[in-house]
Amino acid sequence: MIYLDHAATSWPKPPAVLRAIEQYLNDYGGNPGRSGHRISIEAGRVVYEAREALAQLFNVPDPLRIVFTANATEALNLALYGLLKPGDRVVTSGIEHNAMMRPLRDLARRGVELQIVPCNAEGLLDLAALAEALRVKTRLVALNHASNVVGTISPIAQAAKLAHQAGAPLLLDTAQSAGCLPIDMPALGVDLLAFTGHKALCGPPGTGGLVLGTSFDAQELEPIMRGGTGSRSEYEEQPEMLPDKYESGTVNGMGIAGLGAAVRWLLEQGIDNVRAHEVRLTREMLGGLAQIPRLHVYGPRDAEKQTATISVSIQGLYVSDIGFQLDADYAILCRVGLHCAPAAHRTIGTFPEGTVRLALGWSNTLEQVHLVVDALQRISSI
Amino acid sequence: MSQFGVVIVATTSSALKAEKLLRTSGYKEQLIPTPREYSSDCGLAIRFNWFQQDEIKKLLADSGIDVIGIYHLD
Numbered sequence: 307m308i309y310l311d312h313a314a315t316s317w318p319k320p321p322a323v324l325r326a327i328e329q330y331l332n333d334y335g336g337n338p339g340r341s342g343h344r345i346s347i348e349a350g351r352v353v354y355e356a357r358e359a360l361a362q363l364f365n366v367p368d369p370l371r372i373v374f375t376a377n378a379t380e381a382l383n384l385a386l387y388g389l390l391k392p393g394d395r396v397v398t399s400g401i402e403h404n405a406m407m408r409p410l411r412d413l414a415r416r417g418v419e420l421q422i423v424p425c426n427a428e429g430l431l432d433l434a435a436l437a438e439a440l441r442v443k444t445r446l447v448a449l450n451h452a453s454n455v456v457g458t459i460s461p462i463a464q465a466a467k468l469a470h471q472a473g474a475p476l477l478l479d480t481a482q483s484a485g486c487l488p489i490d491m492p493a494l495g496v497d498l499l500a501f502t503g504h505k506a507l508c509g510p511p512g513t514g515g516l517v518l519g520t521s522f523d524a525q526e527l528e529p530i531m532r533g534g535t536g537s538r539s540e541y542e543e544q545p546e547m548l549p550d551k552y553e554s555g556t557v558n559g560m561g562i563a564g565l566g567a568a569v570r571w572l573l574e575q576g577i578d579n580v581r582a583h584e585v586r587l588t589r590e591m592l593g594g595l596a597q598i599p600r601l602h603v604y605g606p607r608d609a610e611k612q613t614a615t616i617s618v619s620i621q622g623l624y625v626s627d628i629g630f631q632l633d634a635d636y637a638i639l640c641r642v643g644l645h646c647a648p649a650a651h652r653t654i655g656t657f658p659e660g661t662v663r664l665a666l667g668w669s670n671t672l673e674q675v676h677l678v679v680d681a682l683q684r685i686s687s688i
Numbered sequence: 689m690s691q692f693g694v695v696i697v698a699t700t701s702s703a704l705k706a707e708k709l710l711r712t713s714g715y716k717e718q719l720i721p722t723p724r725e726y727s728s729d730c731g732l733a734i735r736f737n738w739f740q741q742d743e744i745k746k747l748l749a750d751s752g753i754d755v756i757g758i759y760h761l762d
């Protein structure tokens with residue numbers, strides 16, 4: 307079996323992740339941060355250490371600025387609904403996932419002004435158009451770091467500079483980049499960062515978070531949920547301190563234990579090494595795919611300019627049929643269709659048919675890449 | 689008066705952060721349930737040897753951890 311769906315979720319998970327989850331449930335699964343007894347403290351410590359690992363990964367000095375959520379979707383909702391008020395203006399791009407686009411469309415219905423800056427057919431953000439859009443007073447620039455459809459890496463450092471010149475903070479969706487691209491928040495100029503634990507970060511599903519960069523004042527962001535935090539229990543108002551302000555209710559302790567182990571594992575491997583491995587696989591795959599006559603590759607077609615996610619179609623075949631054949635005849639598992647990103651598919655010109663997405667990840671090998679290219683070669687020549 | 693002092697902080701995360709800081713700086717500290725008289729800002733407090741209060745106060749102040757109070761335990 308060849309797993310080519312890392313952009314949906316990474317599989318398998320590093321063994322350390324499974325061990326950490328098992329250990330959490332077996333050995334110290336008290337309620338983290340609620341009680342003062344030893345297994346509650348131990349659970350709290352595991353959660354705190356996961357914050358530390360993520361703070362190191364994103365280069366933020368204070369682990370308390372990592373706010374855990376269930377996934378990137380919840381983190382984006384927190385950032386968008388917590389920040390934007392009717393009358394505010396928000397600028398986003400044409401390569402967004404619905405996790406960004408649906409909250410924005412809803413906010414637009416509630417009186418937030420939404421502007422979508424176009425990307426070219428390879429999914430690359432038009433920086434001149436962004437600069438133009440930022441001539442009007444803007445509350446937030448919200449961008450996807452890497453496309454979940456074609457892997458295109460957005461020019462974030464430049465976009466952040468433009469946003470800051472216009473006085474707007476930058477919110478970055480790193481669902482497709484955290485864990486497989488180096489991300490230095492202060493160096494890139496990212497003020498708010500949404501991540502999901504279960505993709506390239508190699509953690510379990512049900513984990514994610516919003517990182518408040520040192521550059522961002524938490525006074526500006528309202529919580530979207532309120533409730534018990536284990537702190538200031540005598541007050542009936544939500545505490546202002548981080549991360550409690552945004553973390554009401556018991557966190558996903560076992561998931562976060564797994565995520566912490568995953569991030570430490572990644573830091574040991576070195577994100578640069580993970581990236582180098584994926585660039586090698588992507589280059590090999592792109593080279594092989596280019597030889598197949600009726601097959602079209604979307605996106606940058608340059609391993610350095612994209613993640614290990616590649617979208618293709620074959621002339622005369624439905625993407626659903628290609629996906630089915632890959633699974634049934636070759637045990638190659640990928641995702642076909644629109645990938646929750648109609649805006650991105652419109653941008654690359656594949657709406658509503660969609661594409662076959664070949665999403666490589668840490669666990670794939672060059673040998674697998676060759677088998678996939680052979681399979682597509684055969685499917686396209688029938 | 690006992691030999692111990694206690695650091696009261698705002699959140700459990702801060703308590704864990706302070707605990708880690710003290711431990712890695714070589715102090716013998718312990719997380720304890722917050723004594724009732726110091727309110728319940730956070731369920732966890734950090735107990736330490738009172739004779740080291742000056743160094744510890746300075747260390748915590750330099751760290752930026754949101755300490756609510758440092759008290760001598762009865």
Ligand SMILES: Cc1ncc(COP(=O)(O)O)c(C=O)c1O
Binds near residue numbers: 313314479
């Ligand atoms: C670009 C992008 N943003 C956001 C998400 C949402 O991630 P999650 O489903 O983990 O919340 C995804 C994943 O599907 C994605 O690819």
